[in-house]
Amino acid sequence: MSRRKLVKPLSFGALIILLFLIPLFVKGPYQLHVLIMAGIAVILATSLRLIFNSGELSLAHGGMMAIGAYTSALLVMKLGLLSWAALVGAGVVAGVLALLVGYPFVRLHGIYFSLVTVFLAEVIRLITEEWGSLTGGYMGIINIPKPDPIVIPGLLNIDFASKVDFYYFILVLTLVTLLILYALERSRITLTWFSIQQADFLAESIGVNTARFKVLAFSIGCFFAGIAGGFYSQYVAAITPSAFGFVYTVFCVVYMIVGGRRSFYGPIIGAVILTFLPEVARVLKEYQPFVFAGVLMLVIFFLPEGVISLPQRLRKLCEKRFGHA
């Protein structure tokens, strides 16, 4: 019993140590770049699921990431803030924006909610394109400063000159995000969100202020999308409006669905698999997007609960074939 209880934390610990050791084996900047993008994808997919827990599918995640990216860049370049403060600011601005538009938005349900979030993302894109004096218009912002170095004299000197430093940065950022989201997952808020997801009218009738809970989920989810955007702008050092288009949002949704939207781990797995798979399929050249679409279709047909349900499905298949073992 006690030994079984230990398996989970130990394997997670081993996995985290492994993740920290990866740069010892993987040295190529391209490989590290893919790993870093996987980290961003994990933050986006898991935070999107947090919103989805409350019953609504947000399609503004790319837009919120843009808000984060521009906020972080502008806070550093125009106001001279520390990059770390700007990163937090990126999340806060996205979260507060979600809070403000959330109340009118949650008057709509289902597909209508998703539609207004698409419009919100489009408005954000148009603003970044047209408000040239602030955002640089179509050309975007270039030469965004690197994150401020972390220096502990004699011990540590991280200056973000190499991709390895950025890898550790996104690794810590992703782990912290997952830790917070996991704490939320285990709390009663998530139970209430799930009850709203299944039957919002019933939740309302037992005393849940469903509007408030939906706005809360939307705001927290967008906060993390903003953080991911802030990191992205500091990492790639140049952003344009087209980098955060609608396709990016669709990717986030696909990560969540392919991985498994009902499980906390689903979106993580989906984001990692679907970041790596297209890279592996690069040899296919212009047919590369087919891999992405193919995986999506296969999963929807054969694993409607996502890749995460694969072991369970296999077990059931075995039981069917070989009788109850």
Next chain:
Amino acid sequence: MLEIRGLTKYFGGVVAVAGLDITIKQGEIVGLIGPNGAGKTTLFNLITGFLRPTKGKIVFEGEDITGQKPHYLAERGIVRTFQLNSIFPNFSVLQNIVAACYLKPKVGLWEDAFHTPSSRRKKEYALSRAKEILKFTGLDTQEDKLAEELSSGWRKTLSVAITLAANPRLLLLDEPVTTLDPERVAFIMNLVTKMRESGVTVVVIEHNMKAIMDYCDRIVVMAFGRKIAEGSPEEVRQNRDVIDAYLGV
């Protein structure tokens, strides 16, 4: 405890509830009957705040609650069930009740997010409350089943148990025993009677005449958005208008 005065609801040009006056007294079980489309469920939606009345006033324990939000009214003690899907289908039976214990104990957002000792205590209390409710309703035998896998009898029982977790003072049941066998009808209606004994006032919409006649103190009959009769089961059974409109020959 509940006073409804001149309550009117139009859907576009169609009148669903027309100038209704109803008084519900503390501790009653009131049956609400009438043909389909009489406005019974609309009346429930108006009382619980899911719809706003076009005209009229609803007073609950001295407070004008016309146009208040459903979650606020639930906090004040007005809890309802729905005709269909009045459960959380993907939760286990136990989770259904724990989720329905949302109002009592109330866990603050911050203590919840940070898993403080106080929130842990409250969660333990919610769990023990849920177990009590399961025992009271006989659902403890089904505890670990998914709600959507329950038989329709247990489903309807669960939807009543959910309201119980929300601590109602006024309970509005929308067809709690429709389509169930006589044994289950008696089981659920006895449960409702037990709740009344503990101080809950009940209004029940039902087409099962036996359940209505056997368990209600008073019956209100509606047709075309109006109240056409009111009285004890005996009086209603003999009322000419009711027989014409609803009960048949």
